[in-house]
Amino acid sequence: MDFRLTEDQRALRDGVRALLTGRFGPEALRAAVARGGRGLDRALWRELGAAGFFSLRLPEADGGAGLGLPEAVLAFEEAGRVLLPGPLVATHLAAGRVAGAADGATVVTAVHGGLVEWLDESDTVWGDAGDPSGAVAAGAVPLSSVDPLTPLHRIPEGLPAGRFAGPADALAVLLTAAEQLGNAARTCEAAVQHARTREQFGQPIGAFQAVKHLCAGMLVRVELARAAVYAAAVTADPVDIAAARLLADDAAVRGARDCLQVHGGMGFTWESDVHLYLKRAWVRARRGGPVTESEDVLAEDLIAGTGR
Numbered sequence: 001m002d003f004r005l006t007e008d009q010r011a012l013r014d015g016v017r018a019l020l021t022g023r024f025g026p027e028a029l030r031a032a033v034a035r036g037g038r039g040l041d042r043a044l045w046r047e048l049g050a051a052g053f054f055s056l057r058l059p060e061a062d063g064g065a066g067l068g069l070p071e072a073v074l075a076f077e078e079a080g081r082v083l084l085p086g087p088l089v090a091t092h093l094a095a096g097r098v099a100g101a102a103d104g105a106t107v108v109t110a111v112h113g114g115l116v117e118w119l120d121e122s123d124t125v126w127g128d129a130g131d132p133s134g135a136v137a138a139g140a141v142p143l144s145s146v147d148p149l150t151p152l153h154r155i156p157e158g159l160p161a162g163r164f165a166g167p168a169d170a171l172a173v174l175l176t177a178a179e180q181l182g183n184a185a186r187t188c189e190a191a192v193q194h195a196r197t198r199e200q201f202g203q204p205i206g207a208f209q210a211v212k213h214l215c216a217g218m219l220v221r222v223e224l225a226r227a228a229v230y231a232a233a234v235t236a237d238p239v240d241i242a243a244a245r246l247l248a249d250d251a252a253v254r255g256a257r258d259c260l261q262v263h264g265g266m267g268f269t270w271e272s273d274v275h276l277y278l279k280r281a282w283v284r285a286r287r288g289g290p291v292t293e294s295e296d297v298l299a300e301d302l303i304a305g306t307g308r
Contacts (some may be wrong), residue, residue, distance in 0.1 A: 049104020
């Protein structure tokens with residue numbers, strides 16, 4: 001079976017990358033950080049809608065591109081590479097179900113793992129059983145988010161609140177895993193680039209075995225996660241999605257930590273972007289709920305003896 005990207009998929013990936021790097025480059029990233037999670041860039045949101053980011057999987061008859069889950073995964077991987085802020089997953093899944101979501105006119109958020117992102121900046125919260133609700137859930141508690149680009153509210157246990165149900169919840173986990181994959185790939189590239197250019201004792205630090213091992217480990221985790229995420233996008237199987245989530249979270253969090261290690265002291269400074277990737281990886285890892293839920297899915301499958 002051939003899982004290599006088709007020519008059209010590569011063109012889609014390259015087009016999304018060009019759009020995002022051009023529209024949300026380093027200067028825009030820093031400007032968003034300076035805003036501290038306040039004032040979501042609505043112009044950018046509408047540009048994403050016009051480009052088909054949110055309507056990618058909608059049928060052409062409904063104004064979408066008529067593409068599938070693998071193509072959506074490629075787009076979200078690129079979003080993860082640039083740390084694109086906002087409730088991207090919720091708005092994408094709401095396209096065709098919530099008015100204005102598909103074209104970026106409406107910002108939709110949802111509850112993931114007891115947390116809701118960008119609550120104050122969103123127009124609606126995804127409602128129970130997939131029905132959109134315009135009312136913000138009463139009792140949501142604002143949190144001090146470790147990620148300056150992801151404002152968070154906590155939904156107390158037992159409080160009715162909008163969250164994805166059924167298959168949509170699994171898709172949210174998979175698209176988040178795709179973002180984590182993009183995060184991991186970017187930190188791996190940043191570490192390798194720094195290792196090639198930063199010199200110590202008269203030679204690039206990449207010449208030292210300890211640094212080589214860090215970079216090699218990052219690459220291995222990225223490629224394992226990539227294989228799992230892409231496979232899950234093809235099968236859309238809950239067990240494959242659980243495996244993809246675990247591998248992608250590990251690649252993103254450990255990759256950002258190792259990238260910090262390669263950068264040394266400068267990696268811990270506010271001026272470096274490396275810490276932003278680690279903080280976003282931490283927040284995304286909570287989006288799919290407790291990691292034990294995905295581990296339980298895999299354990300149950302192993303016990304059942306399906307042979308996957």
